Amino acid sequence: MSVLVYTESENGKLKKAAYEAASYAKGIADKMDTTVTAVSVNAEDTSDLGKYGVSKVLKVTNEKLQKFNADAYADVIAQAAKKEDTKVVVIGQTANDRYLAPILAVNLEAGYAPNAVELPESTSPFQVKRNAFTNKAFNITEISTDVKIVGLAKNAYGLKENATEAQEESFEPSLSEEDFSINIESVDKATDKITIADAEIVVSGGRGLKGPENWDMIENLAEVLGAATACSKPVSDMGWRPHSEHVGQTGKPVAANLYIAVGISGAIQHLAGINASKTKVVINNDPEAPFFKAADYGVVGDAFEVVPKLTEKLKEFKANNA
Amino acid sequence: MKILVCISHVPDTTSKINFTDGDTKFDTNGVQYVINPNDEFGLTRAMWFKEKQGASVDVVNVGEAETEPTLRKALAIGADNAIRVNTPAKDGFQVAKELAKVAQDGDYDLIIAGRESIDYNGGMVPGMLAKLINANFVNTCVGLEVEGDKATATREIDGGKETLSSSFPLVIGGQKGLVEESDLKIPNMRGIMMARKKPLKVVDPVGAEAKTSATKFEKPAPKGEVKLVSEDNLDELIDLLHNEAKAI
Numbered sequence: 001m002s003v004l005v006y007t008e009s010e011n012g013k014l015k016k017a018a019y020e021a022a023s024y025a026k027g028i029a030d031k032m033d034t035t036v037t038a039v040s041v042n043a044e045d046t047s048d049l050g051k052y053g054v055s056k057v058l059k060v061t062n063e064k065l066q067k068f069n070a071d072a073y074a075d076v077i078a079q080a081a082k083k084e085d086t087k088v089v090v091i092g093q094t095a096n097d098r099y100l101a102p103i104l105a106v107n108l109e110a111g112y113a114p115n116a117v118e119l120p121e122s123t124s125p126f127q128v129k130r131n132a133f134t135n136k137a138f139n140i141t142e143i144s145t146d147v148k149i150v151g152l153a154k155n156a157y158g159l160k161e162n163a164t165e166a167q168e169e170s171f172e173p174s175l176s177e178e179d180f181s182i183n184i185e186s187v188d189k190a191t192d193k194i195t196i197a198d199a200e201i202v203v204s205g206g207r208g209l210k211g212p213e214n215w216d217m218i219e220n221l222a223e224v225l226g227a228a229t230a231c232s233k234p235v236s237d238m239g240w241r242p243h244s245e246h247v248g249q250t251g252k253p254v255a256a257n258l259y260i261a262v263g264i265s266g267a268i269q270h271l272a273g274i275n276a277s278k279t280k281v282v283i284n285n286d287p288e289a290p291f292f293k294a295a296d297y298g299v300v301g302d303a304f305e306v307v308p309k310l311t312e313k314l315k316e317f318k319a320n321n322a
Numbered sequence: 323m324k325i326l327v328c329i330s331h332v333p334d335t336t337s338k339i340n341f342t343d344g345d346t347k348f349d350t351n352g353v354q355y356v357i358n359p360n361d362e363f364g365l366t367r368a369m370w371f372k373e374k375q376g377a378s379v380d381v382v383n384v385g386e387a388e389t390e391p392t393l394r395k396a397l398a399i400g401a402d403n404a405i406r407v408n409t410p411a412k413d414g415f416q417v418a419k420e421l422a423k424v425a426q427d428g429d430y431d432l433i434i435a436g437r438e439s440i441d442y443n444g445g446m447v448p449g450m451l452a453k454l455i456n457a458n459f460v461n462t463c464v465g466l467e468v469e470g471d472k473a474t475a476t477r478e479i480d481g482g483k484e485t486l487s488s489s490f491p492l493v494i495g496g497q498k499g500l501v502e503e504s505d506l507k508i509p510n511m512r513g514i515m516m517a518r519k520k521p522l523k524v525v526d527p528v529g530a531e532a533k534t535s536a537t538k539f540e541k542p543a544p545k546g547e548v549k550l551v552s553e554d555n556l557d558e559l560i561d562l563l564h565n566e567a568k569a570i
Contacts, residue, residue: 188484
């Protein structure tokens with residue numbers, strides 16, 4: 001009857017999103033007077049899960065699961081849920097989580113509420129608040145099935161320490177050929193760059209930068225902050241930056257701690273996509289730019305002067321606060 | 323190759339989002355509806371397969387009569403046939419089950435849907451549909467090629483890309499990248515005239531039940547005023563970010 005949380009790992013290491021999902025699962029478990037069981041696939045060290053309220057870890061170690069495969073991973077989680085007689089499954093909302101969740105929902109005949117931003121207001125009936133209309137509104141979703149799946153939006157709950165003694169148990173799900181009917185040919189991932197999905201800070205550039213040759217200053221600012229770089233839709237449409245950097249309603253969503261927009265006017269579609277970020281800073285020479293209405297802090301000024309100056313000052317700040 | 327493109331009927335991306343009836347219903351007053359952008363990228367890619375590889379392209383929507391203009395637009399862009407499953411869309415599971423029946427009856431090779439609709443952002447219909455009909459599934463697909471009875475798809479992952487290959491039937495959760503923004507087609511007059519004569523079949527639902535319901539909506543709390551910092555005093559900005567926002 002425990003709450004089951006899928007804790008995602010990459011190259012054997014649990015992701016931050018996994019600890020956040022575990023913290024959230026503990027919050028739900030407390031409301032339901034039960035405990036949290038985690039299921040991990042090929043994660044080496046799961047001992048820290050106890051810190052965030054996990055009582056039991058089902059450890060799956062399987063060579064066939066080295067590469068992420070949505071069908072197979074969904075099958076593993078479904079079998080863990082059945083073994084534990086779980087009524088609530090918690091996942092994160094990484095690209096892989098979103099890929100496997102609908103398959104898992106069919107496997108478990110479960111209702112699924114993605115993008116959850118708070119603990120359920122009530123667990124009977126099960127009602128949870130989630131982002132909808134691409135962050136322009138919230139929606140309270142009621143899940144009416146016996147088994148429920150909740151997808152926790154990134155950075156919505158945070159890490160909550162809750163020291164618990166975590167028992168580890170090896171778990172061997174039975175995998176079928178069907179689980180591997182799609183072939184993963186190759187994975188191309190830049191390992192030296194911080195991704196928009198994982199970044200705490202995102203620095204984003206818009207048309208105000210005038211051309212791709214001026215992106216050095218965005219990259220320099222990002223480097224000082226340990227941030228990922230992003231861009232607005234027109235910038236990716238004009239080919240100044242790759243599509244993978246486009247953030248907004250039809251691009252990637254951003255739920256960072258800090259979002260710095262440089263030379264971005266703030267079209268409604270862009271703001272929707274970045275709205276889940278906690279603190280927003282805008283640098284723009286047009287004081288009428290709509291972004292100033294959405295931002296927490298703003299600098300009216302020429303990006304070509306402000307950004308290099310800010311980068312230098314941040315370097316000093318970082319050096320003094322290291 | 324037989325392609326089915328699933329079309330969601332959604333408020334235009336510039337829509338102001340409001341609610342009525344004590345915040346229990348989306349306020350459709352003054353809202354323009356469009357083909358869900360993620361679906362439109364998929365539809366445009368399907369048109370490419372039609373032109374270059376002789377594929378047939380059907381479009382489907384689960385919804386009541388008010389969604390027909392959106393299906394007609396898909397026909398005007400070049401789809402051959404449209405199907406409307408005559409029932410309101412209630413949740414992802416219900417829509418996926420209704421689509422599964424259409425997918426099976428039509429014996430499609432390739433089914434393309436958007437990775438998510440821009441209204442409810444469930445992101446679950448394509449994956450559920452795939453599982454329900456035992457098809458392979460690629461989500462957040464940014465590239466798709468077909469050669470004979472094999473498809474090669476590129477998927478966007480956090481921080482990179484992954485290439486997958488699959489036999490048919492295959493379900494795609496598509497997005498920008500399947501085609502470029504500049505490849506999107508605005509229907510011309512001839513397309514619009516032809517679309518009026520193309521078949522739009524209304525089929526009865528199987529009566530799938532929803533597993534979730536939207537009980538209430540909330541708008542985000544109004545935001546406080548922006549704090550403006552002079553460009554000559556960027557130390558203040560750093561101080562605010564460090565001490566007030568605790569963001570750096």
